[in-house]
């Protein structure tokens with residue numbers, strides 16, 4: 455289990471919600487999967503760090519998931535562009551496919567996912 459990640463029967467704590475500033479992204483990793491969060495218009499979005507094109511991580515550099523203007527999630531491998539709000543790919547080789555959104559809660563300021571979501575994510579294949 456990566457440092458700082460807490461897991462229990464009720465939830466897997468990922469990161470403090472306040473750690474993701476407006477227009478920024480952060481990657482987090484559990485024992486079961488890699489994820490990233492993006493904040494846009496005050497809303498947090500959590501996705502699996504997994505490109506639906508080839509199933510590779512979206513980023514090459516730590517925490518770098520957005521295009522230079524911060525308007526899109528961009529895959530570093532072949533440049534696919536995904537809408538931040540729902541993960542829909544609108545340009546690139548996986549157009550029409552979605553990033554895998556992960557349901558989460560913010561509990562006492564901590565972004566938390568269900569243990570089942572964390573397990574499911576480790577078993578998925580590219581769309």
Ligand code: FES
Pocket residue numbers: 505506507508509510529530531532533534546547548
């Ligand atoms: S692996 Fe992401 S666009 Fe090809």
